[in-house]
Amino acid sequence: MSVTIRLNGDERQVEEGTTVAALLEALDIRAQRVVVEHNLRILRAGDFEAARIAAGDELEVLQFVGGG
């Protein structure tokens, strides 16, 4: 079943129960280079397989960028 979540501030449709790992892979994101916040909880890379997405979830996928 397709559900609506918010990913990096934008609405997105994903299959309910998709793992964070699977979502990252589908978006062609290398898990080692990002940090993920799932409903304000920071996930370690080891948690990506176990974390399942539900309707209304808020996901932030972040990385290091240049800064001063």
Add this chain to the structure above:
Amino acid sequence: MTVTTESPVAADELRIGGAVLRNRLIHGTGKFPSDEVLRGCLEAARPDMVTLAIRRLSLGGGGRNELEGVDLSRFTLLPNTAGATTAQQAVRLAHLARAASLSDFIKVEVIGDERTLLPDPAGTLEATRILAEEGFTVMAYTSDDVVLALRLQEAGAAAVMPGGAPIGTTLGIQNPFNVRLIVDRLDVPVVVDAGLGVPSEAARCMEWGAAAVLVNTAIARARNPVEMARAFSEAVAAGRRAHLAGRAEISFEAVASSPSAGLPTSSS
């Protein structure tokens, strides 16, 4: 004054938290024209510590990350909380940074005014206190207010970083008196951060006894950033060497450099 010819520079290391810095130029990574230029600057300056920011991945593709191709493993990473306007936001960014870098270094930056990008004293102090208690190695970006610098030290900052001038202006040290007071009064390392424009300004900070300087825009936006990075690194080393060498005492009366005796006289 005791004269010495020892060279203390070889053993001169800056310890902040668990890091040992031999290069006292902390190198920013923002606003570089390309990742190739940034890599060139890091090769030229050879810093031991670099700053980074944390931002959303651009999911639509085409997002530029100038850190692509930079081997970050060579450096001690100093993630910043740039973008935070409250202590709570800074703490959240710090947690994310720690998860991403597995390092407990954090540059606390809580901005109080969007136009001047000057730091919010209350938010900076609160974030510093919280994060220091959580075991972060906090390097706190602050104004040149001396008492605030002392409070940040009391709150557990591992280093205090007074700004020379507003971020990105390259105006140089606007209040040398205050910056020198902070360098003299604090026990933790003082890193002059923000607003430096040219290497001589960095050298001056080091001559005063600053532990290090942090430079971003002055390098990133120079006409030749790689050469400027090299110049800053050399200037920081020169200023530090001068500080350790101990300057000659100021005299308010002229004293000739050449001997006064032994001048040939004429007979006319």
